[in-house]
Amino acid sequence: MSQPKYKRVVLKISGEALAGAGRFGLDDAMLGMVAQEVKEIYDLGVQVAIVVGGGNFWRGRTSENMDRATADYMGMLATVINSLALQSALENAGLDTRVQTAIEMREIAEPYIRRKAIAEMERGDVVIFAAGTGNPYMSTDTTAALRAAEIGADVILLAKKVDAVYSDDPEKNPDAVRYSKITHQEVLEKDLKVMDSTAASLCRDNGIPIHVFALSEPGNVLKAVRGEAIGTVIT
Numbered sequence: 001m002s003q004p005k006y007k008r009v010v011l012k013i014s015g016e017a018l019a020g021a022g023r024f025g026l027d028d029a030m031l032g033m034v035a036q037e038v039k040e041i042y043d044l045g046v047q048v049a050i051v052v053g054g055g056n057f058w059r060g061r062t063s064e065n066m067d068r069a070t071a072d073y074m075g076m077l078a079t080v081i082n083s084l085a086l087q088s089a090l091e092n093a094g095l096d097t098r099v100q101t102a103i104e105m106r107e108i109a110e111p112y113i114r115r116k117a118i119a120e121m122e123r124g125d126v127v128i129f130a131a132g133t134g135n136p137y138m139s140t141d142t143t144a145a146l147r148a149a150e151i152g153a154d155v156i157l158l159a160k161k162v163d164a165v166y167s168d169d170p171e172k173n174p175d176a177v178r179y180s181k182i183t184h185q186e187v188l189e190k191d192l193k194v195m196d197s198t199a200a201s202l203c204r205d206n207g208i209p210i211h212v213f214a215l216s217e218p219g220n221v222l223k224a225v226r227g228e229a230i231g232t233v234i235t
Contacts, residue, residue, distance in 0.1 A: 005227035006154035008047040008121065011038065012144040013159050015053035015082055017215045024056055026085050034086065035093040037221040038126060042095060046225055047121040049151060050128045051144040052086060054078025072136035076103060079140060083130035084108065096125045102134030102143075114150050121151070141199035149206045156208060157224050158195065159215035165194045165232035179232050184210075187234060194234070203234070210234040 013034065020027025042048055057078035060071055083099045090097045098120050099109040109130060110116070117127050132143045141158075148156050167190065168176040184204030188197055194212055203210055211224045213231030223230050 002226050004041065004044045004046050004225045006046060006225055008151065008153050009041070009049070009155050009157050009225065010144050010148040010151070010153045011048060011050045011157045011159060011221065012141065013050065013052045013086075013215060014161065015056035015059075015078065017159060017161055018052070018082055018085070019056040026056065026082070031085060031089040032092075033218060034215070035089040035095070037215075037218070038090060039093045039095060040219075040222045041225045042126065044222075044225065048126045049117065049121060049147060049153065050083075050086065050126065051140055051147060052079055052082045052128065052130070053140040054082060057081060069136035072132075072138075076131040076134070079132060080105065080109070080130045083128045087128060090126055097128065098125045099128045099130055101131040102129070103131040105131075117147075118151050139196045139199065141195040142202065145195075145199040145202040145206075145208065148208050149202065153208065156203065156210045157221060158210050158212045159221065160194075160212060161214065161216065162212075163214035163217075163231060165192055165212050165234070167192070169193075180229065181233050181235070184234055194232075200234075 018026055018030055020030040038048055054075045058075050080101060087097045087099050100112040100117055101109045102112050104111045120127050129147050132138055132140055133146055144156050165179045166176040170176045184200050187200045211233050213220045213224055220230055
């Protein structure tokens with residue numbers, strides 16, 4: 001088996017991806033598949049941290065009577081639900097797992113502590129970062145970028161429903177250009193929707209590469225860790 005390209009990774013999973021074929025809730029088969037994907041790279045000796053979104057339960061403000069901060073805090077709670085579900089799936093696959101939350105919920109998870117997260121990863125635990133950054137107006141993409149910088153990750157593995165970065169929505173525009181390689185600056189200048197501008201800027205400023213690929217195809221996480229040519233690499 002070929003050696004991994006990266007020693008420490010942050011795997012960012014969208015909440016929608018965990019819903020499987022549906023648009024809402026959790027799909028047991030998808031959770032199991034993600035757990036097996038993580039186990040494959042773990043068995044190669046890769047240290048794994050995970051950031052998961054919450055869009056399968058809550059996505060932004062849905063009422064004019066709700067302020068943005070309240071909606072964002074609700075989204076953070078949705079990421080905790082996903083993180084606990086993913087923790088169970090990973091433990092069923094035989095992996096020791098820790099959930100750390102940016103908002104303290106001591107009865108169900110540890111508070112986020114950077115040095116503790118690093119120590120747990122070095123000890124062999126998979127660490128899941130939940131509740132975003134703990135701040136409204138910040139996406140889980142920004143959380144992934146921030147945590148990757150804090151723990152010294154070699155790459156962000158951005159697992160999404162789409163298989164790569166495109167110039168436009170490929171489902172709406174059949175002429176959308178598919179990129180195999182692109183820079184952080186181009187993502188910002190072209191206003192590509194692969195991640196928000198705050199996250200892209202943070203990755204650019206800290207020299208963190210991003211590998212975008214489809215989560216739905218089994219084996220893609222392993223291929224990305226090996227540095228194989230799938231999806232889009234942002235450097």
